Amino acid sequence: FPCYRWVQGNEIICLPEGKGWARTVRDDPQNQFKKHREKELEERRKVYRWGFWKEGLILPIAGNTQWDLPRNERFLEDKDLDFSLSLAKVLKDLALKGSLDLTNSVRRLEDFNKVFPQGKTPLAERVRNCWKDDALFGYQFLNGANPMLLRRSTSLPSRLLLPPEMEDLKTQLEKELQTGSLFEADFSLLDGVKPNVIIFKQQYVAAPLVMLKLQPDGRLLPMVIQLQPPRNGCPPPVLFLPSDPPMAWLLAKTWVRSSDFQLHQLQSHLLRGHLIAEVISVATMRSLPSLHPIYKLLIPHFRYTMEINVLARSNLVSKWGIFDLVVSTGSGGHVDILQRATAGLTYRSFCPPDDLADHALRLWGVISRYVEKMVSLFYKSDGAVKDDPELQAWCREITETGLQGAQDRGFPISLESRAQLCHFITMCIFTCTGQHASTHQGQLDWYSWIPNGPCTMQKPPPISKDVTEKDIVDSLPSLHQARTQKTFIKFLGRRQPVMVALGHHKENYFSDPGPQAVLKQFQEELAALDKEIEVRNAGLDLPYEYLRPSMVENSVTI
Numbered sequence: 001f002p003c004y005r006w007v008q009g010n011e012i013i014c015l016p017e018g019k020g021w022a023r024t025v026r027d028d029p030q031n032q033f034k035k036h037r038e039k040e041l042e043e044r045r046k047v048y049r050w051g052f053w054k055e056g057l058i059l060p061i062a063g064n065t066q067w068d069l070p071r072n073e074r075f076l077e078d079k080d081l082d083f084s085l086s087l088a089k090v091l092k093d094l095a096l097k098g099s100l101d102l103t104n105s106v107r108r109l110e111d112f113n114k115v116f117p118q119g120k121t122p123l124a125e126r127v128r129n130c131w132k133d134d135a136l137f138g139y140q141f142l143n144g145a146n147p148m149l150l151r152r153s154t155s156l157p158s159r160l161l162l163p164p165e166m167e168d169l170k171t172q173l174e175k176e177l178q179t180g181s182l183f184e185a186d187f188s189l190l191d192g193v194k195p196n197v198i199i200f201k202q203q204y205v206a207a208p209l210v211m212l213k214l215q216p217d218g219r220l221l222p223m224v225i226q227l228q229p230p231r232n233g234c235p236p237p238v239l240f241l242p243s244d245p246p247m248a249w250l251l252a253k254t255w256v257r258s259s260d261f262q263l264h265q266l267q268s269h270l271l272r273g274h275l276i277a278e279v280i281s282v283a284t285m286r287s288l289p290s291l292h293p294i295y296k297l298l299i300p301h302f303r304y305t306m307e308i309n310v311l312a313r314s315n316l317v318s319k320w321g322i323f324d325l326v327v328s329t330g331s332g333g334h335v336d337i338l339q340r341a342t343a344g345l346t347y348r349s350f351c352p353p354d355d356l357a358d359h360a361l362r363l364w365g366v367i368s369r370y371v372e373k374m375v376s377l378f379y380k381s382d383g384a385v386k387d388d389p390e391l392q393a394w395c396r397e398i399t400e401t402g403l404q405g406a407q408d409r410g411f412p413i414s415l416e417s418r419a420q421l422c423h424f425i426t427m428c429i430f431t432c433t434g435q436h437a438s439t440h441q442g443q444l445d446w447y448s449w450i451p452n453g454p455c456t457m458q459k460p461p462p463i464s465k466d467v468t469e470k471d472i473v474d475s476l477p478s479l480h481q482a483r484t485q486k487t488f489i490k491f492l493g494r495r496q497p498v499m500v501a502l503g504h505h506k507e508n509y510f511s512d513p514g515p516q517a518v519l520k521q522f523q524e525e526l527a528a529l530d531k532e533i534e535v536r537n538a539g540l541d542l543p544y545e546y547l548r549p550s551m552v553e554n555s556v557t558i
């Protein structure tokens, strides 16, 4: 029936010919399609069942392995082959070179060159050469692997206890605050997370706070780092400053980088990219029939998401998975982080116009114009939105079931107008594309040089400024841990040879001519934005590429 995605070999076909016009329930006053829609959804709900992974988290698709997934959700041959072969290649490399790691160890910071993938990306090279620079450290909060944490300060954070002898710093901070140029990166969410023990060796987690100032020349520079929040009955935590002995300041910054690695991978990338996209996918499959216009609009943005997430749940964050093996928050801390982060999933935070103003706004704008045009083809009034029972059930399925009661955090349980519908759908598409791309694509650039994003720390955070290079090296991952990090970062961060760029799916889910024209306009706007970014990047010292439409995938697939 209308454009259901039947996979036959490598071909996706629509059955039967000519019946693929999109229709809402209202477009069918004779109830010609009523039985069909109900029957299809009944079948879909049997095939697409909500699963359960951990208490306090949003819901996944049912099934423990990729073989449990509905046939249409599986990787096709090209993707499957590319995934398996490239994984086999990096794992073989890890096995061969990794066996020498037991006899070799890291003695100096330069030794991390042993696991640096030569000539991978110019930016990774730059990170290796300049990772000690305060300007590059600050830059990462805006344009690095995790652009999600930085906030403009509205007051001095209460956890920042400034001792009397730091009157100077306090004055500087207050001055920046006055002019709106004071920013903070607060990792408090990590406070109290239980660190991993790896091969009988205790690992460590901290919960830093970084205060930064935005200079007129555009550089964002750290002013002070506090590695742990204050605790009752303990002396106030040491404050590290750019003017400290270089090794003490470097170790403090390295601790921040490792904390950022944890929040980035778990909160920004896995939860806010992969797992949310899966909720939207499963809810859509369960609540919208194939002839529904919003189904046809969204379905291209769900390709391969369920399978990649099943793979991640069973290999990366599972018992004995990569997190347990080499990451400081593995063996349970990572689940704790996901649970804490889940409690903070607000609707606003998924909608860039309501959140930070940044590059994402341009892409959001292009997507939102596309959605508005599409929606206005099928909904001629706010009433048409309110009167679409399938659409309303879909919205509730996402907020109440998939997100496990996110209405408290601003997610809608009904859609009252065309504007609300457009905003919600734009959020869905942006989350499955730009949101994920912005946190996925930086991995190779920023985490190839291990000291700039260490997966674990092996010594407690420093409590004095008496720090040597050896202290830093002993805190950083072992050679084996570093090589494992390199291996998986290389695998995840590599350019995907099998990829569909945003808006460039080949399947025609709409047979109507209107939507096809709107899709074409979307593609043109994306191309124009891509060109604009390319020109702008040519004039930049550090180009920002992660949200270039041609680099953004059409769905979460890796």
Ligand code: OYP
Pocket: 087, 265, 269, 270, 274, 308, 309, 311, 312, 315, 316, 322, 326, 327, 455, 484, 485, 486, 488, 489, 492, 558
């Ligand atoms: C799934 O050993 C994925 O078989 C990659 O994950 C690799 C495997 C399975 C196979 C592993 C194996 C894809 C998608 C995702 C995600 C979000 C979280 C990413 C965390 C990355 C952690 C890197 C760890 C470096 C130490």
Ligand code: FE2
Pocket: 269, 273, 274, 436, 440, 558
């Ligand atoms: Fe990803």
